[in-house]
Amino acid sequence: MTVTLADGTISDHINLDYAATAPCLAVAADAVNEALPWYASVHRGAGAASQRSTLAYERARQTIGDFVGARPDDYVVFTRNTTDALNLLARSLPANTTVVGWAGEHHANLLPWGSSAVSLPVPRSAGEAVDGLDAALAGLHGPVLVTVTGASNVTGEVWPLDLLTEVAHRHGARIAVDAAQLAPHRPVSLSESDVDYLAFSGHKLYAPFGAGVLAGRADWLDGAEPYLVGGGATAFVAAHASNGQVSYAVDWNSGPARHEAGTPNLVGAVSIAAVCDALSTADRPALAAAEEKLVQRLRDGLEALPGVGELRTFPAGHDRVGIVSFAVAGVAASDVSAHLATHHGIGVRDGxxxxxxxxxxxxxxxSARVGADLGLSAVRASVGLGSTEEHVDRLLLGISELTR
Known part of the structure; x- marks a missing residue:
């Protein structure tokens, strides 16, 4: 891909916005192209195309379940994205469930739980997060759900999921993880971590075809009213007329179908499964190590520039995935991103x-660390499988031009 810069020259486009939407992997595109000639109704036809589409859809569910280490009795439910998955879980909570989370969550994991949720302050360290959760759960009774990001979409910092899960379960609570930013960068496993629910998006996992996943414990999902009502969620519907009024008696399906009403997104499902299969066979430790080098190169370069401040929640050396957010004193974040795009062909996010x-x-x-006002918004650079040292260096060059 090439773009035309402000001076009229042609440049390669550099994508450093993986955290928003990752590019499509070839295996995902190939899986879609293979499915399209046979695209037909799923679960609703006896013809060859429908049968083949149904098989592809359910095979995708199994592949994704294997990728996230689903336990034998877990469900893998297809959704539109992480936001949709977490809203589904919020609608599936037993009556009088207390939700405990942190004030620093992505809106998708902050707003679905309602105003009655317990919102813990943003911790200064991983240890503070664990201790704060322990104290918050000590006085709670009845069903409790802890909800937390796996890796921050603002800073890339990885949260201490093993310790948080242990604390939650010790108090009889369940835990749900927003893995939108974690799953593309690190292995995730329900069975190994004992996390109860996991949500993530295809479009951040190199499968941008409008699908996401909620995976986890079956009982709350089977005990809830369907997230969407309509065909596919119903096992039986009968009409009853009385005094000129018609009512309907409905038996809902159990299992994932209970929350997958309507024609499902076959293309999204098979694309996510293809990426999960590819990542499962990749050398993920090596990929993580290469990403860590790029992130450190970027962070070191930013630290050397005057008036540039990096956003972070935890101490500087804390573990993180490939996301770095920063701001430049005296330059609006929107102007930074525009300069990078028009003069260097670099795509980042601001806001x-x-x-x-x-x-x-x-x-x-x-701002306090830098000793200067960094403004009201920031710039986020995020790396992924296609990122290189040259990309990072061009980004740093572009920012350095603004700091002179």
Whole structure:
């Protein structure tokens, strides 16, 4: 891909916005192209195309279940994205469930739980997060769900999921993880971590075809009213007329179909499965190590520039995936991203990254560290499988031009 820069020259386009939407892997596109000639109704036809589509859809469910280490009695439910998956879980909670989370979550994991959720303050360290959760759960009774990001979409910092899960289960609570930013960068396993629910999006996992996943414990999902009502969710519907009024008696399906009403997104399902299969056979430790080098190169370069402050929640050396957010004193974040795009062909994100409370807090912290006002929004650079040292260096060059 090439773009035309402000001076009229042609340049390669550099994508450093993987955290928003990752590019499509060839295996995902190939899986879609293979499925399309046979595209037909899923679960609703006896013809060869319908049967083949149904098989592809359910095979995709199994492949994704294997990728996330689903337990034998877990469900893998297809959704539109992580936001949809977490809203589905919020609609499936037993009556009087208390939800406990942190004020620094992405809006998708902050807003679905309602105003009655317990919102813990943003911790300064992983240990503070664990201790704060322990204290918050001590006085709670009845069903409790802890909800937390796996890796921050603002800073890339990885949260201490093993310790948080242990604390939650010790208090009889369940835990749900927003893995939208974690799953593309690190292995995730329900069975190994004992996390109860996991949500992620295809479009952040190199499968941008409009599908996501909620995977986890079956009982709450089977005990809830369907997230969507309509064909596919129903096992039996009968009409009853009385006094001129018609009512309907409905028996809902159990299993994933209960929450997958309507014609499912076959293309999205098979594309996610193809990427999961490819990542399962890849050398993920080597990929993570290469990504870590790129992130450190970027962070070191930013630290060397005057008036540039990095956003972070935890201490500087904390584990993170390929996301770095920063701001430049005296230059609006929108101007930084525009300069990078028009003069260097680099795509990044600017704003508050759908995590407004957290981003504002971290901008204040970064301003204090730099000793300058960094403004009201930030720039986010995120790397992935196609990122190189040259990409990072061109980004740093573009920012350095703004700091002179």
């Amino acid at each position: 508050l990254f759908c995590a407004h409370p957290l981003s504002r807090r971290l901008l204040e912290d970064a």
